Amino acid sequence: MPLMPVTDSMFLMVETREHPMHVGGLQLFRKPEGAGEDYLRDLRRSLLESDNMRSVFRMRPSRPVNTVGHVRWSRDTDLELDYHFRHSALPQPGRIRELLELTSRWHSTLLDRHRPLWETHLIEGLRDGRFAVYSKIHHALMDGVSALRHLQGTLSDDPADLDCPPPWGSREKPATNRNGRASTSPFALVGKTFEQVAGIAPAAAKVAREAFREHRLTLPMQAPKTMLNVPIGGARRFAAQSWPLDRVREVATAAGVSRNDVVLAMCSGALRDYLIEQSALPDAPLVAMVPVSLRRRDSGDATGNNIGALLCNLATDLTDPAARLAAISESMSNGKKLFSQLSPLQTLLLSGINVAQLGASPIPGFVGNTRPPFNLVISNVPGPRKQMYWNGAALDGIYPASVLLDGQALNITLTSNGDNLDFGVTGCRRSVPHLQRILTHLDTALAELEFATRV
Known part of the structure; x- marks a missing residue:
């Protein structure tokens, strides 16, 4: 075992x-x-x-x-x-x-x-x-x-392939032991843990030095308190919709930013409109935690957890969609720049600092009496780049449904799927009313970005 x-x-x-x-x-x-x-x-x-x-x-x-x-x-x-x-x-x-x-x-x-x-x-x-x-x-x-x-x-890119594995199967035999994970002896585990612990002090010093030198870096506890940052119940609402990738790509090209920046700006505009609709938009900008995969693209690993965490200023206090997009792009660039200067251990340490406050969220009264470390999670996960099939059936959509925590009542996760971007929106049923309205606001936000960046 x-x-x-x-x-x-x-x-x-x-x-x-x-x-x-x-x-x-x-x-x-x-x-x-x-x-x-x-x-x-x-x-x-x-x-x-x-x-x-x-x-x-x-x-x-x-x-x-x-x-x-x-x-x-x-x-x-x-x-x-x-x-x-x-x-x-x-x-x-x-x-x-x-x-x-x-x-x-x-x-x-x-x-x-x-x-x-x-x-x-x-x-x-x-x-x-x-x-x-x-x-x-x-x-x-x-x-x-x-x-x-x-x-x-x-999945397969061949519609004639009728030999696709089941959702729990695989085309290849994993290079692991029979329990599903690479075998690790207790001695090797202790040695690796000691090595990591020994490196924490210098890593912490570098993270602190680099983080606070960059005054524009978005840090934990800068997010305003909102209706999304409350204790949650166990019931969920889930909403999903797709948008053409070309529309997002054209905005990114026109504005000179990344496609992920445009996606974050879509979410920012949608959240701004949704909170205005609920008479709950704060004066300060919302902050999103943006997960970043720390796996190498060629690793082939499809188990376990290996994720970093960047914080992004969503600029929801700005009325101009183009200005919001520019502020989001700058915030993400600052975070990525810092990540690029850190070792893997230091990257994990900074990510841990960004999400550490969530560890105290189960303490009674903590969420209601503190500012959130960030307002929500927005995750963009790479998916298939072309039309895929499963035993001859054409894949029309992939809509992720994610995890919520106390103080984090809303999550937006999307993935690329051929020519589309597929959004899955997960919310606490008690705390996020009319969740499907966020889909309407996402569509409006994309249209506003297209108009604002039109040459």
């Missing part, structure tokens, strides 16, 4: 009914031409009969050690696949609205720790003839980047 990395253990320790710690995703597919009425039933049967399963999908936490929590993973040798893989149908009239409501309920429930920490739902009944797949997996096993990498590994 492999030892559980500290990051994985922490995701399990902080989980409560109000704070499910899984990441999820909703995929939309168009059935292949000529698919009959039994297409989905036959697909499910064939997937249940497959013996292709990545070992990470057999991992479940071992029994906790007193109050320390889980320290080891164990392997489920008798996994009930039909428990984890479920077939459901939408209520009539089978609109996207019904699909998102069902996804919202599934994303609100905890995973069973007595079993491997994942579920996949095959969904039929959409009135346009498409079908959907909603999957969720505990953050202790995969972060959003690794989950999307895994998904892409099950």
Whole structure:
């Protein structure tokens, strides 16, 4: 049984009914031409009969050690696949609205720790003839980047490829031990930990020196208190929509900024309009935490957690969309510049400083009596660059559903998908009313950016 990395253990320790710690995703597919009425039933049967399963999908936490929590993973040798893989149908009239409501309920429930920490739902009944797949997996096993990498590994760019692996399978045998993670001896783990601890002091000094030398750098505790930064309940709302990548690319080219800067400006404009609509826009600009993957692009790793955290000034106090975009681009450039000057350990340390306050959020009264470290998380995860298929079915959309914490009632995560950008918006059902309005405001914000940057 492999030892559980500290990051994985922490995701399990902080989980409560109000704070499910899984990441999820909703995929939309168009059935292949000529698919009959039994297409989905036959697909499910064939997937249940497959013996292709990545070992990470057999991992479940071992029994906790007193109050320390889980320290080891164990392997489920008798996994009930039909428990984890479920077939459901939408209520009539089978609109996207019904699909998102069902996804919202599934994303609100905890995973069973007595079993491997994942579920996949095959969904039929959409009135346009498409079908959907909603999957969720505990953050202790995969972060959003690794989950999307895994998904892409099950897809094909060939519509005639009818031998794609199931959502829990793989095309290649992972280069890990049979429990799903690279084997690490306790002695090697202790040695590595000692090496990291020894480097913390000089790393901390450099981070502090570099961070405070750059006066324009966005730091924790600069975010205003908003209606989004309150204690949350366990129920979720989920909304999703796609926009053409070309529209974002054209704005980026015209303004001389990155596509991610334009995405952040879309979110900034949408949040500004949404909060004005709720009579809740603060005078100070909102601050977003922007996760940055620390994996090498060629690493091929699709498990675990390896994420840095930048803070970005969203400039929601500015009325001009072009000025907001410029301020966001400057803020992101400053953060990226600092990250580029740091070692991996120092990058993790700075990221830890940026999110450290979240560790105290479960303390009663803490969220209500302190300023938030940032107002929300906005994450842009790279996805497939061309049209993809799964056993002949064309992928129409990938909509990420993410984690919320006390004081962080809203999350916006998007991914590229061929010619589109697919947005998933996750919110606390109690704290973020009319969540779907954010989609309307995202569309308005993009149109305003196009007009503002038009030559």
